[in-house]
Amino acid sequence: MAYTDGYTLYTVSVGCQRKGGTMGSEQTPPGGGSSTFEFLWREGDRPRSSPGPRPGLSVTQVVVAAIAIADADGIDAVSMQQVAKRLEVTPMSLYRYVPSKKHLVxxxxxxxxxAPPGLDAVPGGWQVRVEAWVTALWGRYQAHPWMLRAQVSQPIGPNQLAWLEALLAVIKDIGLTYEEMVSLALFLTGATQGLARISTDLARAAGEDDLISFGEALAAVAxxxxxxxxxxxxxxxxxxLPAGAAGEATSTETDLTFGLRQLIEGIEAHVAARAERG
Amino acid sequence: MAYTDGYTLYTVSVGCQRKGGTMGSEQTPPGGGSSTFEFLWREGDRPRSSPGPRPGLSVTQVVVAAIAIADADGIDAVSMQQVAKRLEVTPMSLYRYVPSKKHLVxxxxxxxxxAPPGLDAVPGGWQVRVEAWVTALWGRYQAHPWMLRAQVSQPIGPNQLAWLEALLAVIKDIGLTYEEMVSLALFLTGATQGLARISTDLARAAGEDDLISFGEALAAVAxxxxxxxxxxxxxxxxxxLPAGAAGEATSTETDLTFGLRQLIEGIEAHVAARAERG
DNA sequence: AGCCATCAGTATAGGCCATATACCGTTGCC
DNA sequence: GGCAACGGTATATGGCCTATACTGATGGCT
Structure with missing residues (x-):
């Protein structure tokens, strides 16, 4: 693996990108230079030393603008035109930074x-840290509900892998096999994501007037x-509901922590039984 | 609640629909006659006794055609034009059966x-039945992966409520409070959905040539x-992976059952402890 | 029997969308 | 100073959802 050493999480990147990028091995993966993977792992600031005008934007600026739109008006409101308008450029100019809308999303x-939360500082056992990880992820989804609707093919971005790494590090030495660690990590990710999705759906229904709330719907047909x-x-x-629309999120979070605690308890019993057997 | 007695799961419905429908209470829910809820719970065959030509299609036919397209080419391939083409009508004629594309989805x-699986016949305790329920739901998502990408605002359709009812019936008398029952049901739904989504994403990546597989991606940057x-x-x-692209689904299913079993074990301990305390 | 309100299906058009292509003008290196 | 590379733009194509207006068939009513 001979990628350049200077890659950065593009959270802090500022430069622009090339068509094929320069990272990665010589043999590009199937799909060529515009694969999502390569795009997400593009290098950050590239020292410009080529002809042509200086770019007026950066990939990060485009992505951040798109996120702002999604935060405000949902993922469906994110169009190349809207992003371009916000950045005060023409829609087509975005394609100098982003290969396609899919890549942008x-x-x-x-x-x-x-970045995932720092869990080393969390006092307590792995149980507490796992719960902290889940809660932090839950918080991300609450902050950006459109993430649960976005079409993302695979969790292979730098930040997503960092989240996975953080969780795996927590459960590394609790007595699970490697396969079980992966199972647990995927299960937790999926459960959090799935429940967050239900949560935001319910919250949206409770908030918008043109949608019927779950309780109302139930009362009508149950x-x-x-x-x-x-x-x-x-x-x-x-x-x-306890109190209005905001109650939905907290009550669903209760559901999440309930399930999580039972799960953790089961894992404790599982590893304890294994340790006992030898 | 004075809805007509003759509503049916539209799985077997055949008739056409009116703008407002005739089910539900007199005071329509906020949003008026075209709410998703009313549409999903529309009555089935309505005995025609009104002037005008007979409808050539039914809501169910439209929905089934759309599902066929989604099964074959994904949710993004479902457009009013494509559905119309399959039914050999013009796109606009679909709006005689479906208020909007959102309602169609x-x-x-x-x-x-x-319909949810019949769990009464499943031998064994509630643990086995819960697992059977989860497996059945998992099977639905595998059969229709586009369900995990579709934008569905709320699980208030007849079939979705039937699934929820089936699960709640299983865990009704195992020693949980009502709140805990709901928490568990939502957690299981969310976890299954979330993990199924991860599963189909991974499987698609492994299957399509223009996507990098998770393992390859990891090897490149880890x-x-x-x-x-x-x-x-x-x-x-x-x-x-054990064996090719098909292995992804089964391996993720392993992740699901692993998490599920730990969860069930935790619940067992939870209710046992409570019973002991009184 | 004949009128007519009702309703299925169509045709058209408007306003979005993503993006392929061609182009202009600027820039830095040789 | 020329030239190749490059940022940004303008235009155009083909798709999408759906509002609107229309045609023509139908069945109940007088």
Missing amino acids: EAMFDEASG RPDRFPTLSALLSAGTFD | EAMFDEASG RPDRFPTLSALLSAGTFD
Whole structure:
């Protein structure tokens, strides 16, 4: 592996990009120079020493502008035209920085993921750190709900791999096999993401007037003969929200931590039983 | 609640729909007659007794055609034009059956969800049934991977509520509070969905030539100093796939059942401890 | 029997969208 | 100073969703 040493998380990158980039091995992966992978791992500031005018923007600026739009108006509002308008350039000029909109969205996702939390400083055992990791990831999704709707083919960006690494480091020495570590990491990632998605969906429905809330919908159709358990829960007020739209996020977070704690307990029992057997 | 008695899961519906539908209470929910909720719960066959030509299609036919396209070419290939082409009508005629594309997608999701599995016949305790439920849901997502990419605002369709009911019925009497039951149900739904999404993403990457596989990507950038744990796993061959592209789905399913079993074990301990305390 | 409101399907058009292509003008190196 | 590289733009193509206006068929009513 002979990539250049000077790559950076593009969180701090400032320079522009070349068509093929210069990182990576000589034999480019199938798909050629515009693969998402290469784009996400492009090098940061490239010392300019070529003819032509100086670029007026940077990849990061484009990505950040797109994220701002997505934060404000959702992922569907992110179009090349809108991003260009925000940066006060023509739509086509964006293609000097981003190979395609698909690449832009993937870069948005990785950028919005940010750096994982530092878990070494967290006091307590691995259980606490795992929970801290999950909570931090949950926080990212709450800050950028569009991430849960964005079409990202694979988690292979620098930040995403850093998150994975951070979690694996926490559960490295708790008594799991390598395969189990990967299983657990993927499970936690998937569970957090899945539940965050449900959470934001519910919150949006509770917030927007033209959408019916889950409780209302349930009340309209949950007849005891057809949905007995749901009806029982409904009658008991289990779906009544604590306080307005904001309550949705916190209540779903409760669901997440509940499941997480049970999961952790199960893992503890699992590794304890294994240690006992030898 | 005075909805008509004759509503059916539109899986078996055949008739056409009116603008406002006739189900539901008199006071329509906020958003008016074209809310997703009302559309999903529209009644089935409506006995025609009005002037005008007979409809040549049905809502179900439109939804099924759209699903066929999504199954074959992904959710992005589903456009009003493509669906119309498949049904040999003009694009605009679809709007006689479906209020908008958004409604169509929601209907696709519920239709593709299908009826939940019958879990009463499953031998064994609630643990086995929960696992059967999760596996069945997993199977749906594998059969229709586009479901994980579709923009569905809320799980309030007939089939989706039936799935939820089925799960709740299984965990109804195992010793959880109502709140915990909901937490567990949402957690399981979210985890299955989230992991299925990761699974299909990985499988697609492994299958398509223009995408780099996760293992390849990792090998390209996972330097020991920056990603020590990932590097260790990589060296140990943990990311090597068992057999080709199909192996991805099964290996991710292993991740799911691993997490699920730990979760169930934790729940068992949880309710056992509570029963002991009284 | 004949009117007519109703409704299925169509045709057209407007306003978005991503992006291929061709072009202009600027820049730094030789 | 020439020239190749490069940033930014203008234009155009083909796709998308859907509002609007229309045609023609239908069945209940008088």
